[in-house]
Each structure stands twice: as structure tokens, then as C-alpha cells.
Amino acid sequence: MAAPKVELTASALLLVATALASPNALAEPTVLPAIFPAPVSIALEQGRVTLGSEVVLVVGSGVEPGIVQVVRATLANAGVRTVQMARRVPANLDRPHLLLSVGDSGAVREALGPSGVTLDANAEGYTIVVRAQGAGGLITLAGRDSDGLFHAAQTFRQLAQRGTIPALVLQDHPSMPVRGTIEGFYGAPWTMADRTKHLDFLGTMKANTYVYSPKDDPYARARWRDPYPAETLKALSTLATTARRNHVDFVYAISPGPTVCFSDPADAQALERKFDALRAIGIRDFYVALDDIEYKKWNCDRDATAFGPSSAEAAGVAQSQLLNVVQADLVAKDRTARPLIVVPTEYFDAKESPYKAALRKHLDPRVVVQWTGTDVVPPAISVPDAKAATKAFGRKTLLWDNYPVNDYAQTTGRLLMAPYVQREPGLSGELTGVLSNPMNQEAPSRVAVAGVVAFAWNDKGYDAQRTWHAAARDLAGGDAQATEALLSLFDTQHLAPTFGTQAWQEQAPQMRTLLDGVRETISEGDALGRQAALASLARQADALAGASDLIRAGTVDPSFVEQSRPWLDALQLWGRALQQTAAGLRAADQQSEAAGRYFAQAKALAGQAAAVQSIPGATRFSGPIKIADGVLDRFIKDAPTLISWERAVPTER
Structure with missing residues (x-):
């Protein structure tokens, strides 16, 4: 069979020609990295530094060996296989160079000078400048004191996770001592x-x-x-x-x-x-x-x-x-x-x-x-x-x-x-x-x-x-699916009580929004709207039921998995109860007698979930585990009343 004929418009041809003439024209754009805690100031500059397999490390006088170890571990995690040591930063940066320094030394002033910044002078303060140059580049981590340099190393750990660091200037220090x-x-x-x-x-x-x-x-x-x-x-x-x-x-x-x-x-x-x-x-x-x-x-x-x-x-x-x-x-x-x-x-x-x-x-x-x-x-x-x-x-x-x-x-x-x-x-x-x-x-x-x-x-x-x-x-160790599963769990543990009867943070706001939306669509929407809402509910129920297994799958911190064990058990049961509830609502919407069976299974699973107990002795007050209480349990209880599903069935003769 002959290959299909492909025709390109003039604008598409121009785009292809530009890409061929300039290989970097369609490269991934440089984006501002997310750092936590948020730094006082951070600004992008032109270019980026790719760490690659080899980095030259320049360590100033007075830098603690422990900080060097933190930086070396970060480089190894970023895929750097060889770290060469040098006494000073050379004029020709043929490879990525990393300078660690404490205090306002001559080397720091020289490294920061081209970017027009000086070392953050606040207690525990630090400055990071990433400058692309030649075949390599210079990354400067400068602390006002050893605490500041340690904090700079923690920020560098976040910056280096992708192996390529955008050129930037970052100044930072704590607001509270x-x-x-x-x-x-x-x-x-x-x-x-x-x-x-x-x-x-x-x-x-x-x-x-x-x-x-x-x-x-x-x-x-x-x-x-x-x-x-x-x-x-x-x-x-x-x-x-x-x-x-x-x-x-x-x-x-x-x-x-x-x-x-x-x-x-x-x-x-x-x-x-x-x-x-x-x-x-x-x-x-x-x-x-x-x-x-x-x-x-x-x-x-x-x-x-x-x-x-x-x-x-x-x-x-x-x-x-x-x-x-x-x-x-x-x-x-x-x-x-x-x-x-x-x-x-x-x-x-x-x-x-x-x-x-x-x-x-x-x-x-x-x-x-x-x-x-x-x-x-x-x-x-x-x-x-x-x-x-x-x-x-x-x-x-x-x-x-x-x-x-x-x-x-x-x-x-x-x-x-x-x-x-x-x-x-x-x-x-x-x-x-x-x-x-x-x-x-x-x-x-x-x-x-x-x-x-x-x-x-x-x-x-x-x-x-x-x-x-x-x-x-x-x-979650950076795993996207485990992160989403954890956020689902966090939402079910969102309520923050006080010593009184009024909580200062509400329970399960994301789930409440979803379930309230389903209720409104059932009561006020048309048939297509109900079907879409119930399909969305089914997907969310599947995600909730599967969240515990994703959290237990291996990327999440093992201490978290063990210490939250009964909450994960209860979450899975409540998720399964919501799955049965979603199935019951779909069946009711289709006027199927199967709705009764689904709702009964949901009620039984909800009962099992509500009976899960906290780990004896783990907390001062032991008792039944709460999962999105007042939100999820109420919806599952009310679901059989939202759509009339019982109907007479003709008797066969």
C-alpha cells in the first residue's frame, strides 16, 4: 500500500525549517523551580547547567565535612558519577563547577559579582547563583554562616533533582529565628x-x-x-x-x-x-x-x-x-x-x-x-x-x-x-x-x-x-501516583478539632465538593448530567478504594505506612463502600433492581469500616478510626434515597 500523502502548510514548513536551523528552538523552556520552604527571592537568568556525569567541586575553608557529604549525596542522586576536587574556580569552565563557601570570601565575591548580588548577610542566610558559561557552568552555594550553607545545600538538593538546573539568583534567610x-x-x-x-x-x-x-x-x-x-x-x-x-x-x-x-x-x-x-x-x-x-x-x-x-x-x-x-x-x-x-x-x-x-x-x-x-x-x-x-x-x-x-x-x-x-x-x-x-x-x-x-x-x-x-x-518518594493517593488520605483527615465543639478546619473539603456536586446533579440535572456525575463518582470511588494499596506499594516512607495502618485499612473499606454506592446509584438511575443489592453491600462495608480501631496504646485516646466522617458516611447512608429505584416487575405466565 502506498504511503499517505502529507501536505504541510507554509507556517508548518517555516516552523520545521526553524527547528532544523536552530536545534534548541523547540527545547523545553526554562521554568522557575519550586523550593520549599519558599525562599525570600528567586529569579531566573539566561541558560541552564546540566550536571551530567562529572562535576568539579571547590570547597572553601571552614566548610563542614557534613555539608560536603550532603552535597555529594545530592550529586550522586542526580546521576553524577565522578566528583573531582579543586582548590579554586578556573577561568575556563569546561565542566560544571560547584563552589561551597562560608562567609564573604574573595572567591564568593568573585563568583557572585557577574550576577550583581552580594552574600545574604542575615543569620542563617545564604545565596545561590547558578551561571551558565561555556561547556559547563558555575553553581555557587554561599552561606553567611555554617547554618546558612547547610540550608543552601538543602535547597540545592531540590534544585538538582532533575539533573539540569536553570540559571538563577536565589537569596534566602529565615523570618523567625x-x-x-x-x-x-x-x-x-x-x-x-x-x-x-x-x-x-x-x-x-x-x-x-x-x-x-x-x-x-x-x-x-x-x-x-x-x-x-x-x-x-x-x-x-x-x-x-x-x-x-x-x-x-x-x-x-x-x-x-x-x-x-x-x-x-x-x-x-x-x-x-x-x-x-x-x-x-x-x-x-x-x-x-x-x-x-x-x-x-x-x-x-x-x-x-x-x-x-x-x-x-x-x-x-x-x-x-x-x-x-x-x-x-x-x-x-x-x-x-x-x-x-x-x-x-x-x-x-x-x-x-x-x-x-x-x-x-x-x-x-x-x-x-x-x-x-x-x-x-x-x-x-x-x-x-x-x-x-x-x-x-x-x-x-x-x-x-x-x-x-x-x-x-x-x-x-x-x-x-x-x-x-x-x-x-x-x-x-x-x-x-x-x-x-x-x-x-x-x-x-x-x-x-x-x-x-x-x-x-x-x-x-x-x-x-x-x-x-x-x-x-x-x-511518596516523588512518585506521582502515591502522591495523589496520599492527598486523598489527607483529605479524609482534614478536620482539625479544638477543645470545644467547633473545629478550626473542616473535614474532607475536596470530597465534600465532589459528593455535594453529585447530589445537586441528581436532583437538578438532566439524564446526561446524571450519567456524567455518576461516572465521575465511580472513578473517584475506584481511586479512593485503591489509594491504600498505592500507599503500601513501596515508594511511601515505611514509617508512615506502619503508623497509619488502621487508617489505611479503614480507607480501603470506605472506598469499597463508595464503589458499591456508585454502582447502586447507576443501577437506580437505570431503574434496575440490582440497586438494592449494591446499597446493601455498601452499608455492610461501611459498617466494617466504622468498626476499625486505632492501634492500642499508640495514642492517649484509643477508639474507632474516623475517615471523612460527616461527609462520606452521610452520603453512603443517604444514597438509596436520592433516586427512586424500586418498581414493580411483571409476573411471567
Whole structure:
């Protein structure tokens, strides 16, 4: 058979001719890369640098070996097989060259000069310039300090994922000096392995603080005066080393409040001994937790003599005295020690009170005060809220954000995985930082913590939805299908409760939109519209039913899979129930008696799904798993009433 004749128009011929004359004319366009947390500024320039199989690495003086290891690992993951070392950047860039440097050295000024920029001079700041030149190009990672260069290496890890990096100029530094998590929940503490993984995660997100404060560590609360067993000290030392490698400050918190005698020098000395033992294993940052205690009742008669009858004001004076002694001891033993952190007994709201007035008057101004916002679990935090807290405590506060913690009754059966929202841009002007109180489940906590840390890094440039999606991609190992499956799960765990009856984030907004659309089309649309809506529902039900298997398939972080196991089990059952519901609605639309069978199967599967229980002991409150509750269960229950499907069947004669 003769080949078909193909005719090209004049414009098509011109396009082909242009492509042949200029091979790069139809090349993939250069696009602005997505970086999380969002940098302060990033701008594309002309060209791009392809890493290829060989890169020359130039390491300036004072660069930590650990940072070099991070960069080498990034290059290997990008397909670079050979890394040659050089002492300086040559004039002729015949291959890609990568410069690592700390401080405003001559080499940095020379590398940044052609782009007309200087090194970001803010604490933890860094500058990245990618310049295409000759057969290679120059990539400069310059940190104002070692922390800044480490952050630059984390940004480079994101830039290098595709092997080709666009020419660009990136300037970046954090908005808030303190960013990270406080393991401050009740219930089963994280394991040491969980903490290690979390510290590695914090490093990738440019966080810089982790507070060790599990409520169920007896040596930090009930037996706070007793020394730690040698085995525990060894484990804490290993964690502190992991934290340093990730440029994260490991802060040890102690909770003496339930039994401390504020006026007894022996108790102050017991605190100092505890901190001395931890300082000896490499921990240099400390915290005293005075939350969740009865502060209008003395623990010893001595305090009544020293401070008078028990009251909120007297408690503020007594606590200040003890904290001031500890703060002075920290400085005396380590002149470079960071200030002591305290969470006070009145840790929420910013209302004036005798207790806050006493802290404001008597507490050493160097001591950092934590504050949880307008409530224990606040629905929102505004700049005026933070200003009021600054006034109430006499200093800018460090926000303890009780999200996504799930250790209170309203969170029973839930993972809290909605995006981090309702915190006002501009809070960096009134806060010293933000620490997230995570869930008992470490890996699922990363979804929300990623948002908390990204907000603290750049509150004015923070994009909640994009950061949420980036967290899903990270947990999925970059796999697109697994990412979509995770986002489906996240939507079913979108509800964020408070201590009251009103949640501050709604449940399953994406699913609600879908199911409400199906309801509206059934009630108001025509036959074709109903068929299209029901076909769409069937596809979404298939995706929901298959999401758990995709999450378990191997690319998603194994810790996430294990810690969310009952939620994955329940999600699959609810997905199958929705499949049967969709089939029932299609059958009802076709006036088929099969609708009854489908709806009955959906009801049975929904019953099985609702009976799935959380892992015993994993959280403070155990109970049935909640999956898009109030949305998915309601639709499945209502579905048999949406279309009249019962009809008389003629009897055969």
C-alpha cells in the first residue's frame, strides 16, 4: 500500500525549517523551580547547567565535612558519577563547577559579582547563583554562616533533582529565628528511631529546633530529680549528635512543676545537676516546663513562708525566682549558652492577669516564654494576638502551636493532616519563632510540621496548599501516583478539632465538593448530567478504594505506612463502600433492581469500616478510626434515597 500523502502548510514548513536551523528552538523552556520552604527571592537568568556525569567541586575553608557529604549525596542522586576536587574556580569552565563557601570570601565575591548580588548577610542566610558559561557552568552555594550553607545545600538538593538546573539568583534567610517541633504530647512517646528520622526531616526543611519534652518520660517529670540511667543518656547523646549534623538545636525540657519546692535551694541544685549531666553528653540548650500544674497550691510549706499564701501572683513570683537562678547558672557554666526557655502555667490567651504581671516584673528578660495562642488549640492567630502576648509577658513570645497534636479526646481516631493555615503573615514581627506540637505518630506528623516550619521560615511567602502537596510528594518518594493517593488520605483527615465543639478546619473539603456536586446533579440535572456525575463518582470511588494499596506499594516512607495502618485499612473499606454506592446509584438511575443489592453491600462495608480501631496504646485516646466522617458516611447512608429505584416487575405466565 502506498504511503499517505502529507501536505504541510507554509507556517508548518517555516516552523520545521526553524527547528532544523536552530536545534534548541523547540527545547523545553526554562521554568522557575519550586523550593520549599519558599525562599525570600528567586529569579531566573539566561541558560541552564546540566550536571551530567562529572562535576568539579571547590570547597572553601571552614566548610563542614557534613555539608560536603550532603552535597555529594545530592550529586550522586542526580546521576553524577565522578566528583573531582579543586582548590579554586578556573577561568575556563569546561565542566560544571560547584563552589561551597562560608562567609564573604574573595572567591564568593568573585563568583557572585557577574550576577550583581552580594552574600545574604542575615543569620542563617545564604545565596545561590547558578551561571551558565561555556561547556559547563558555575553553581555557587554561599552561606553567611555554617547554618546558612547547610540550608543552601538543602535547597540545592531540590534544585538538582532533575539533573539540569536553570540559571538563577536565589537569596534566602529565615523570618523567625526559632523553627521546629516540641515533642510535648501525652501518651506514647516517640521511639529513639522516630526521633532520629524526625531530626533528619527537620534538617531537610531548614528547621533549627527540636525540644525533647515527652510528658511520659518519668525522668523528666515524675522522677525529675533522679539521674537518667546510663543507657538513656547514651541514647540522648546519639540524638544530640544527629541534631547537630542536621543543624538543629536539641533542647532538653524538664517538668518539675508537680512536686518542685520553688524556694528550696536543693531543688534548684537538682535542676542544675540534671542539666550538668546532659551538658556532659553534648546537650547545651535547656527548657523548664511549668504547664498543666496546680499553681494556686504550694507543694511545700517552705514556699508559703517565702512567698506568702498561695495565689496566681505568688506562683509567678516563685517561678521567676527559680527560673532566674537556673538562667544564671546556665550562663555561668557556658557563656555561649542560649537563653533558657519556659512554658508558663498560664500559657494560653494574652489577657492581663496577676500571674502574667508577676512574670513580666520578676522574670529575667533573657528567658524565652512560650505561648500557645489565644487558646490551648487556637482556631487562628493574628498579628494583634501576638502583639497582645508581647505586652502581657513583657517580651516577644515563642509560639507553641498545638497542631497537629492528637492527644486530646476530640482527636480520637484521627490523624490531623490538613494544611497549616489561619496563622497571619507578618507574625514574624511579633514572635521569636514557632514550634509545632506533633502527633504521637511521627511520620504522619510531617505533613503539618512541614507547613509550620515553612511558615516560620517565610511567613509572608508561605503557600499552604503548595507546601501541603510538597509534603505528600516527599513522603511518596516523588512518585506521582502515591502522591495523589496520599492527598486523598489527607483529605479524609482534614478536620482539625479544638477543645470545644467547633473545629478550626473542616473535614474532607475536596470530597465534600465532589459528593455535594453529585447530589445537586441528581436532583437538578438532566439524564446526561446524571450519567456524567455518576461516572465521575465511580472513578473517584475506584481511586479512593485503591489509594491504600498505592500507599503500601513501596515508594511511601515505611514509617508512615506502619503508623497509619488502621487508617489505611479503614480507607480501603470506605472506598469499597463508595464503589458499591456508585454502582447502586447507576443501577437506580437505570431503574434496575440490582440497586438494592449494591446499597446493601455498601452499608455492610461501611459498617466494617466504622468498626476499625486505632492501634492500642499508640495514642492517649484509643477508639474507632474516623475517615471523612460527616461527609462520606452521610452520603453512603443517604444514597438509596436520592433516586427512586424500586418498581414493580411483571409476573411471567
